Amino acid sequence: MEIISIKKIYNRKWTIGNILIGSFLFLPIGVLFYNLFNSKGKSFKYLFENLLFDYSLNTIYLILITCLCSLIFAILPAWFISNYKFKGRKIYDVLLFLPLSIPSYIMAFTYSEILSFTGPIQTFFKNFSPEIADFLNKDYLQIEVLGIILALALYPYVYTSSRISFSYIGSNYINLSKTLGLSSIKTFYKVIIPLSKPAIFSGLFLIILEVLNEYGAVKYFGVNTYTTGIFRAWFSMGETNTAIQLACLLLIIVFLIFVFEKKSNSNKGFYYSSNSKIQKLNMVVKKNLPIIHFSCLIPFLFGFFFPFIFILNNSFKIISSIEYKELIVLLVNSLSVSSISSLLIVLFGIIFIFIEKNSKSKINVLITQLVSLGYAIPGAVIGLSLILLFTSLKKSFFPISIIGSIYILIYAYIVRFLAVGISPIRSSVEKMPESYNDTGKNLGLGFYNLLKKIHLPINKLALISAFIITFVDLLKELPITLILRPFNFDTLATQTYQFAIEEMLKESSIYSLFIITIGCVMLLIFKAILNKELDVS
Amino acid sequence: MKIYHIIIIIIFSTFFINCESKNKKINEVNLYSQRHYNVDKKQYENFEKITGIKVNVVKANADELIERLKNEGADSPADLFITVDAGKLHKASQNGLLQKINSNKINIDNQLKDPNGFWVPITYRARIIVYSNERVKKADLSTYSDLANEKWKGKILVRSSSNSYNQALMASIIANDGIESASKWSKGIVENFARNPKGNDRDQVKAIASGQGDIAIVNSYYIGLLLSSKNDDEISAGKAVSVFFPNQGEDKRGSHINVSGIGLTKNSPNKKNAIKLIEYLTSVDAQKIYVNNSYEYPVNTLVEPNEIVKEWGTFKKDSLDLNLLGKFRNEAILIFDKTGWK
Numbered sequence: 001m002e003i004i005s006i007k008k009i010y011n012r013k014w015t016i017g018n019i020l021i022g023s024f025l026f027l028p029i030g031v032l033f034y035n036l037f038n039s040k041g042k043s044f045k046y047l048f049e050n051l052l053f054d055y056s057l058n059t060i061y062l063i064l065i066t067c068l069c070s071l072i073f074a075i076l077p078a079w080f081i082s083n084y085k086f087k088g089r090k091i092y093d094v095l096l097f098l099p100l101s102i103p104s105y106i107m108a109f110t111y112s113e114i115l116s117f118t119g120p121i122q123t124f125f126k127n128f129s130p131e132i133a134d135f136l137n138k139d140y141l142q143i144e145v146l147g148i149i150l151a152l153a154l155y156p157y158v159y160t161s162s163r164i165s166f167s168y169i170g171s172n173y174i175n176l177s178k179t180l181g182l183s184s185i186k187t188f189y190k191v192i193i194p195l196s197k198p199a200i201f202s203g204l205f206l207i208i209l210e211v212l213n214e215y216g217a218v219k220y221f222g223v224n225t226y227t228t229g230i231f232r233a234w235f236s237m238g239e240t241n242t243a244i245q246l247a248c249l250l251l252i253i254v255f256l257i258f259v260f261e262k263k264s265n266s267n268k269g270f271y272y273s274s275n276s277k278i279q280k281l282n283m284v285v286k287k288n289l290p291i292i293h294f295s296c297l298i299p300f301l302f303g304f305f306f307p308f309i310f311i312l313n314n315s316f317k318i319i320s321s322i323e324y325k326e327l328i329v330l331l332v333n334s335l336s337v338s339s340i341s342s343l344l345i346v347l348f349g350i351i352f353i354f355i356e357k358n359s360k361s362k363i364n365v366l367i368t369q370l371v372s373l374g375y376a377i378p379g380a381v382i383g384l385s386l387i388l389l390f391t392s393l394k395k396s397f398f399p400i401s402i403i404g405s406i407y408i409l410i411y412a413y414i415v416r417f418l419a420v421g422i423s424p425i426r427s428s429v430e431k432m433p434e435s436y437n438d439t440g441k442n443l444g445l446g447f448y449n450l451l452k453k454i455h456l457p458i459n460k461l462a463l464i465s466a467f468i469i470t471f472v473d474l475l476k477e478l479p480i481t482l483i484l485r486p487f488n489f490d491t492l493a494t495q496t497y498q499f500a501i502e503e504m505l506k507e508s509s510i511y512s513l514f515i516i517t518i519g520c521v522m523l524l525i526f527k528a529i530l531n532k533e534l535d536v537s
Numbered sequence: 538m539k540i541y542h543i544i545i546i547i548i549f550s551t552f553f554i555n556c557e558s559k560n561k562k563i564n565e566v567n568l569y570s571q572r573h574y575n576v577d578k579k580q581y582e583n584f585e586k587i588t589g590i591k592v593n594v595v596k597a598n599a600d601e602l603i604e605r606l607k608n609e610g611a612d613s614p615a616d617l618f619i620t621v622d623a624g625k626l627h628k629a630s631q632n633g634l635l636q637k638i639n640s641n642k643i644n645i646d647n648q649l650k651d652p653n654g655f656w657v658p659i660t661y662r663a664r665i666i667v668y669s670n671e672r673v674k675k676a677d678l679s680t681y682s683d684l685a686n687e688k689w690k691g692k693i694l695v696r697s698s699s700n701s702y703n704q705a706l707m708a709s710i711i712a713n714d715g716i717e718s719a720s721k722w723s724k725g726i727v728e729n730f731a732r733n734p735k736g737n738d739r740d741q742v743k744a745i746a747s748g749q750g751d752i753a754i755v756n757s758y759y760i761g762l763l764l765s766s767k768n769d770d771e772i773s774a775g776k777a778v779s780v781f782f783p784n785q786g787e788d789k790r791g792s793h794i795n796v797s798g799i800g801l802t803k804n805s806p807n808k809k810n811a812i813k814l815i816e817y818l819t820s821v822d823a824q825k826i827y828v829n830n831s832y833e834y835p836v837n838t839l840v841e842p843n844e845i846v847k848e849w850g851t852f853k854k855d856s857l858d859l860n861l862l863g864k865f866r867n868e869a870i871l872i873f874d875k876t877g878w879k
Contacts, residue, residue: 050874116740117747118770137747141735222697222735224879232699235600236870238628317767384604391608404595404614483601487567487593487614498573498596503739503762507575 014447015364018355021348022367028385028415029251029373035241035388036248043233043242052229052246058143059225062218063211065147066154067204073151073299074158075200079188080292082166085281092296093163094527097156099303101519103476103493104153104210106512108217109500110307111149115140120310146221152303154210158203159299160530165199166192201261202423208257212250213378215479216497226250227378240384247381254376258369308516314509322510331514334491337406338474341413342467345421348414349466350459353425354451358437372419379479382416386484404486412480421470428462429455461529468526472519565591566810569606570619571599572797576830583826584817590810599625599701606634611804616811618800622701623656624708626798627863630655635800642816645836649796652858658796659818660833663757663852664706665792667742667778672751680784681710681793682718684752685725693726694741694750697734698873702756702795705862707869709793712861716868723876734879739763739771746774753778761832761845782852791853795862797833 023030074096080086081093099107113119117137125133169192177187193200211225218225226246234243284292352371356364374382386408436458440450456463478493485494492511499508570577573596581592595602599620606613606629618635620626629635630653637654649658666678677688684693696703711719731750741753742763763775782792799818805811817823824840827833834842841847872878 046871112736112740117743118768118774122747123770139732139744139749141740219697219699220736222733222879224697224699228699232870235598236699236701236704237867238600240604380598380601383601387605387608391610482597483605485595487595489595494596502574503737503759504575506767 014355015359015361018352018359018364018367021351022371025348025371025374025415025418026367028382028389028412029370029377031385031389031392032244032248032251032377032381035244035385043237043239044245047229047233047242047246051224051232052226055224055226055229058223059212059227062143062147062150062223062225063208065144066150066211067207069148069151070155070158070204070207071200073155073303074203075162075193076295077299078159078163078166079192080295082163083282084284084292086284086289086292088293088296092300093531094524095300095304096159096296097523097527098300098520099153100156101472101516101523102153102304102307103478103496103512103515104150104214105216105478106311106496106500106508106515107153107307108146108149108220109505110310111145112141112220113505114306114310115145141221143221143223146217146223150211150214150217151207152299154207155299155303157206157210158200161199161203162196164530165196169195205258205261206420209254209375212254212376215378215380216501230378230381234380234384243381244384247377251373251376255369255373311509311513311516314506315513318506318510327510327514330490330492330495330511333489334475334493334515335518337409337413337491338471338477341410341417341474342421342470344410345414345418345470346425346463346467348418349421349425350451350455350463353422353429354455357429358447358450368422371415372422374415375417375419377416379412379416379477380483382412383480383483386412386415404484406486406489409481409484409486412484413474413477416480417470417473417477420473421466424462424466424469425459428459432458461532465526465529468522468529472522472526475515475519564589564810565593566616566807566814567614568592568594568617568619568814569602569615569802570594570596570617571602571621571625572596572619574831576827579830580818580823580826583823584814587817588810588813590813592814603629603632603634606802607632613802613804614806615802616805616807617814618802619659619797620800621795621797622705622862623651623658623796623798623859624701624705624863624866626651626656626800627860628866629800630860631863634803636803636805638801638812638815640812640816643819644838645819646838648854648856649794649836649859651798651860653860656798656800657815657819658798658836660824660827660831661794661796661836661854662833663782663792663794663854664702664754665757665760666781666783667745667753667755667760668781669745669751670777670779675779675781678752678781678783680789681706681754682714682722683783684729684754685722687725687729689729689752691729691731692751693729694731694744694753695726695734696736696738696741698870698878702738703754703878704866704869704873705795706754706793707872708862708865709855709857711865711868711872712857713790713855716872719869720872720876723872723878727876727878742778743771743774746777757834757846757849758832760849761843764845765832780849782849784855785853789853790857791855794834794854794859796836796859 077092077096081089081096114121116122122133122136125136173191173195174187177191182190212227214225215227215231218228230243230246230250233239233246352364352368356368390408432455436454437450440454445453476493477491478497481491481494482497492515496508496511496515499505499511581594585591595615597605599622602618603625606615606618609615618626618629620629626635635655638657643657645658649661651657666684668675668678698704698707707719707723710722714722731744736744738755738759739762741750741755742760744750745753757780760775760778760780763771766772766775784790784792799815801808801811801815819837821837821839824835824837828835828840828843828846832843832846834846
């Protein structure tokens with residue numbers, strides 16, 4: 001009896017703490033909903049009736065293309081690398097990650113430049129073979145092309161999640177299906193894919209959110225998506241309220257997808273069953289080798305190598321005009337803001353997940369879900385909500401100058417990117433056997449010691465991965481930085497964007513080169529950790 | 538322990554970033570700016586060299602900055618608000634965010650001035666027609682409204698209606714000709730599109746060069762930028778087209794123009810410095826820097842445009858009160874949506 005009551009007190013204390021931190025991080029989203037119910041945007045009805053249908057159709061179409069292409073780029077290489085032994089396998093495994101370091105808007109701008117009439121490809125053929133040049137002279141600013149480009153930038157999300165899943169599906173399942181007479185291809189479709197569905201979907205979910213939040217590339221390609229609608233209301237019609245209403249609607253839809261996905265997968269607990277051993281690698285039949293190399297090379301070449309070389313080449317062209325002093329300032333700004341924010345995100349992430357896991361109270365689960373919602377809101381709208389929040393608080397608590405301070409910027413980053421940091425921590429903690437916790441509790445460890453002595457050491461690698469993933473995302477972050485930054489504060493991303501948007505891709509190249517290089521280094525570390533942590537061969 | 542060390546170092550480094558900007562708080566001026574051209578940095582550095590006043594800048598979208606100004610209210614640190622569209626300055630002054638600017642040292646073209654005195658233009662640009670040298674005869678071009686004529690079916694290139702330059706152009710047409718004929722015009726243009734609106738202004742010119750269309754509506758300075766590019770193909774794309782100023786002639790109203798302008802915020806904490814910066818930006822020296830770097834037109838009557846721009850000749854400017862570009866903005870959007878200009 002006594003033990004139970006002690007546990008309850010602990011629970012309550014931690015739950016209250018959790019609610020406090022949770023509401024602190026949920027505040028900006030709350031402000032949006034407060035505004036939703038307290039004001040009427042005049043244009044909402046207009047937008048809803050006239051444009052939203054079109055915008056939504058475009059959005060769905062773009063998401064479908066991006067997801068489909070991402071699956072094509074990701075699933076096959078993930079399957080081959082997880083199951084077959086061939087030369088270059090380990091290198092591919094690393095290379096396929098790298099596109100994640102290229103911001104999607106840079107990918108889009110770069111590709112439209114490469115493909116354009118004055119770009120390198122058409123120019124080459126103009127001198128070499130005018131017929132081919134004529135054939136290539138097309139309008140590439142199409143929604144389908146954009147979908148492919150976004151997929152090239154985003155497929156690593158699916159690659160990571162499915163790669164882990166494929167490695168973990170025990171050889172038992174595969175042997176069984178082979179014994180039952182299914183061919184390799186059939187095994188893949190009938191056994192592997194269904195078993196990996198939750199993992200693949202979690203990757204796709206991130207891609208969907210990224211596409212929903214994409215603004216720069218989408219605008220450039222003349223594709224009107226739902227987010228275009230939000231900004232049309234705000235920037236063109238000057239109605240912040242309507243923009244907020246649309247953002248809230250988007251949020252609710254995303255939340256529903258999220259819940260639906262959770263529900264539909266909740267009864268598939270067999271997925272990481274303990275009898276699943278890492279699969280032994282199969283030898284490749286020689287005639288299949290080209291297919292494997294082809295499917296691994298294509299996503300890497302188009303998702304990373306070509307754009308990277310193009311950007312590198314551009315950087316060399318402007319190397320004489322680079323201002324190194326400025327570059328260093330930008331570098332320090334980007335690195336410090338991103339690393340502090342990622343550290344805090346990891347810190348909050350572990351608190352949320354730890355409490356959710358250890359107190360059985362449903363409210364803690366809900367809190368984690370609510371604070372993760374920030375990722376579904378366009379960055380500029382988060383910026384707006386923070387401005388609204390702090391101006392309503394200013395008289396009582398803060399001097400107004402807090403709005404243009406680095407602290408608010410970091411706060412906004414945390415609100416928006418918490419979900420990114422939480423997900424690797426969650427997947428690691430969920431794999432931890434219950435018995436560790438129980439043993440710890442039996443030995444009389446309180447919540448704090450449980451966290452310090454058991455959870456932190458065991459999940460150390462996951463925490464570092466969470467740090468790196470959020471760090472790379474923050475390095476690329478644009479809209480929040482633009483609206484909330486202090487005076488004279490530029491990051492690599494804002495500097496890149498500022499040139500790119502003014503149609504000066506060359507001048508922007510050196511800054512994007514740094515974003516990509518730093519991102520690459522971090523991702524390589526991440527990959528090494530991932531392999532170690534999961535013991536994925 | 539090592540990780541803690543790193544954390545501490547990082548946290549200190551942010552304090553360092555913050556302190557750096559706070560220490561110099563004595564003689565400064567704070568800008569919220571929508572302009573993000575390289576030339577602006579040059580101007581601010583020059584200004585600091587001459588006056589010793591440090592220029593602090595936040596660059597973002599005009600509407601985001603307006604929202605920030607609105608919410609910061611009387612406590613806003615901003616002294617000046619710079620946009621690339623008179624309509625946004627109108628919006629800011631409508632929201633009570635600006636105060637009148639009094640200075641006798643500002644020497645600019647009267648036609649470009651704000652009749653209410655809330656903002657001062659620093660450069661201006663025309664939204665012009667460019668046409669394919671190969672496929673279009675200059676004699677066939679005349680006015681903006683003529684572009685809605687059937688004879689241009691499948692030939693017109695222009696960027697999307699989310700773009701503020703197009704919104705300003707449509708607002709000017711509404712202000713001049715009324716909503717009904719503006720709608721009719723928009724419908725005609727949409728029917729004449731060579732492709733769905735997309736890309737930026739330079740892309741429209743490239744699309745003419747590549748044969749996807751024959752006529753584009755673009756801002757004048759982009760042609761200057763193309764012609765002065767370091768990429769040979771961009772130069773040849775720029776050379777494949779010619780510049781045409783629409784609505785010229787005695788009985789016509791002139792080509793649509795818009796300004797990059799600067800407004801003094803209502804509660805400007807460094808008002809004296811702010812006025813000094815406005816005076817500097819409209820001075821002969823600063824205007825010369827503008828025209829030779831961004832190929833915009835100078836607002837100071839003593840300065841001439843860049844050589845490349847001068848070659849296109851002089852033109853008659855639409856004399857419309859530029860505040861109307863802001864006033865009719867919403868109507869313009871409704872027309873775009875109604876007529877399917879994406």
